[in-house]
Structures are given as structure tokens and as C-alpha cells.
Amino acid sequence: MPKRSDIKKILVIGAGPIIIGQACEFDYSGTQAIKALKEEGYKVILINSNPATIMTDPQFSDKTYIEPITKEYVEAIIKKEKPHAILPTVGGQTALNIAMELYDNEILKKYNVELIGANKHAIETAESREKFKKAMTDIGLEVPYGYTIQSVEEGINLLNDVSLPAIIRPSFTLGGSGGSVAFNEEEFQIAVNQGIKESPVNQVLIEEYLFGWKEYELEVIRDLNDNVIIICNTQLFLFRQTERQVMVYRASDLQEVHTVPLDVSPTILVPYYDQDSNTLFVTGKVTKIAKVYKVLITCNHGQ
Numbered sequence: 001m002p003k004r005s006d007i008k009k010i011l012v013i014g015a016g017p018i019i020i021g022q023a024c025e026f027d028y029s030g031t032q033a034i035k036a037l038k039e040e041g042y043k044v045i046l047i048n049s050n051p052a053t054i055m056t057d058p059q060f061s062d063k064t065y066i067e068p069i070t071k072e073y074v075e076a077i078i079k080k081e082k083p084h085a086i087l088p089t090v091g092g093q094t095a096l097n098i099a100m101e102l103y104d105n106e107i108l109k110k111y112n113v114e115l116i117g118a119n120k121h122a123i124e125t126a127e128s129r130e131k132f133k134k135a136m137t138d139i140g141l142e143v144p145y146g147y148t149i150q151s152v153e154e155g156i157n158l159l160n161d162v163s164l165p166a167i168i169r170p171s172f173t174l175g176g177s178g179g180s181v182a183f184n185e186e187e188f189q190i191a192v193n194q195g196i197k198e199s200p201v202n203q204v205l206i207e208e209y210l211f212g213w214k215e216y217e218l219e220v221i222r223d224l225n226d227n228v229i230i231i232c233n234t235q236l237f238l239f240r241q242t243e244r245q246v247m248v249y250r251a252s253d254l255q256e257v258h259t260v261p262l263d264v265s266p267t268i269l270v271p272y273y274d275q276d277s278n279t280l281f282v283t284g285k286v287t288k289i290a291k292v293y294k295v296l297i298t299c300n301h302g303q
Contacts, residue, residue, distance in 0.1 A: 003040055010037055010116070011083040013095035014048025014055055016069045030090040031055040037087075045081045047074060048091070069094055071101050078102075078111050089117035093173065096123055097200065127172040129205030146207030155192040158206050159185070165209040168192055170199035181209055 012034060015026040031054050037044050046061040049068050056064050063081065067073045088099035102108050103120050125131045130148040137143060145162060149155045168191040170178035178198025182188035195204035219231040
């Protein structure tokens with residue numbers, strides 16, 4: 001898409017304090033977004049309550065507000081800075097939640113501010129399990145059987161149609177908070193109760209568990225004109241260490257793909273994949289306790 005000439009000033013919402021499931025990747029993406037916007041000539045205003053992040057360094061944004069990411073503070077900044085648009089997609093769940101709150105309370109309408117990167121419909125479709133499921137079925141994709149519920153009692157009644165093990169997916173928690181797999185009824189009740197608490201709209205999607213299915217994941221960029229760039233594919237590997245070897249398993253189907261023999265005394269080994277040489281390295285100190293490591297291997301850039 002061509003550059004927007006009707007937008008001059010953009011407010012970027014950061015992720016705030018680093019939490020599990022929402023951490024350094026948003027600082028990195030936010031920093032890159034600010035650099036890209038500045039290169040295009042936009043004036044950038046940033047709000048991020050975490051001064052330890054790279055994106056709050058003064059050389060990146062035209063103005064940086066290290067303030068709580070709440071409706072009241074963001075509205076005050078909007079009132080003062082008068083941005084033409086807000087970018088909420090590089091601040092994780094925190095930024096998305098506050099953007100939706102600003103929209104629903106008509107604060108964006110009051111100050112004539114546009115959501116860019118993702119509008120209300122896109123955010124709701126991605127975060128609402130039921131709407132996302134409908135979007136997939138509308139384009140002809142098969143999805144696991146499931147149903148959205150709002151209480152443990154509804155979930156227990158649903159077990160007549162969904163057998164255990166089952167996946168519990170809370171709505172509006174893109175970071176995955178509250179999601180889990182339940183293998184028996186006791187775990188199911190605990191997981192559903194926790195998922196409802198984690199969901200800001202108190203909803204969870206219960207789905208059949210597709211055990212043994214292979215997963216193929218692509219990182220893509222797509223714009224409103226349906227231009228698509230495939231950035232890379234990704235593959236998660238599991239590493240299991242014993243006293244004399246490290247076994248490498250493909251996470252999608254748990255097939256062993258490589259074994260690294262150990263001819264040293266038992267140590268804690270840290271696997272490292274070098275993408276340039278396509279080589280798996282295993283280094284570190286020794287232990288007799290078996291351990292499992294997860295490493296995200298990215299390959300085939302631009303394919």
C-alpha cells in the first residue's frame with residue numbers, strides 16, 4: 001500500500017512491564033516500528049511505562065511518555081499531543097486492550113484519532129475465539145469441534161459433545177494466558193475456571209484436542225489490499241538430555257531427528273542453532289539430570 005499522506009503524527013502504545021507471555025519481542029517490534037515510521041517522515045509519540053526498554057530511548061521517538069498505560073493517561077496524552085492515529089499492534093496484549101477501551105468509550109471518536117495496524121474489527125476477530133472460528137469456517141477451513149462457554153457448568157455440560165482431553169482457550173488473551181489442556185474432569189473444571197478468570201470478557205472456547213497432528217507455521221505480512229509476504233517458516237524442536245547424549249525431537253510430531261553423543265562428563269547442555277551454517281551446537285556445563293530444552297529454529301527466509 002502507498003504511504004498515507006493524511007497522517008502526520010502517530011501515537012505508539014508500548015507493552016509496559018515485561019511479563020511472562022509478553023516480553024522482549026514487543027520491545028523489539030515496537031523499536032523497529034518506530035524506526036520505520038520515522039524513516040517515512042512521521043512524527044512519533046510513544047507511551048510506555050517501562051523505562052528499561054530499548055524503545056523508550058530518547059533517540060527513537062519525538063516524544064516519550066513513561067506513564068501508566070491506562071485509559072486516563074492515554075486520553076490525556078491524546079488531548080495534549082493530538083495524534084492523527086494510534087498504532088496498538090506492537091505493544092502486546094496491553095496495547096490492544098487499551099486501544100479497545102479507548103474505542104469503546106468513544107475517546108478515539110472524540111479526538112478524531114484512527115486505529116492503524118489493526119482496526120477494531122480485526123482485533124476482535126483475532127481475539128474472540130468464536131469470531132475467529134467463524135472467520136475460518138467462512139473461508140472454507142475445517143476447525144476442531146468446540147463451543148464458547150461462560151461458566152464451569154456450561155463447560156461440564158459440553159463434555160457430552162467434546163471428549164477429553166480438551167483444549168481450553170480463553171477469549172481476548174492473545175498471549176495465551178489461561179490456556180491449557182485438560183485430560184480428566186478435575187483438570188477440566190480447574191482449567192475452565194482459570195480460563196474464565198483470565199479472559200477479560202469471561203469467555204473460553206472448549207475444543208477437541210488434536211493430539212498427534214503435525215503443525216506447519218508461517219510468519220507472514222499482509223495488508224488491507226491482500227498483498228502477502230511470506231517471511232519464513234518456523235519449527236519448534238525439543239531437546240532431551242541424558243548422561244551420554246542429547247536427543248533432538250521435532251515438536252510437531254515428536255519424531256527424533258538428531259542425536260548428539262556426549263563424550264564428556266555429564267553436564268548441563270545448552271543447544272544452539274546457527275542459521276547461517278545450518279548447524280546445531282550443544283555447549284555448557286555438566287549434570288546427570290535429564291532436561292528438556294525448547295529452541296525455535298527459523299529457516300527458509302524469503303521462500
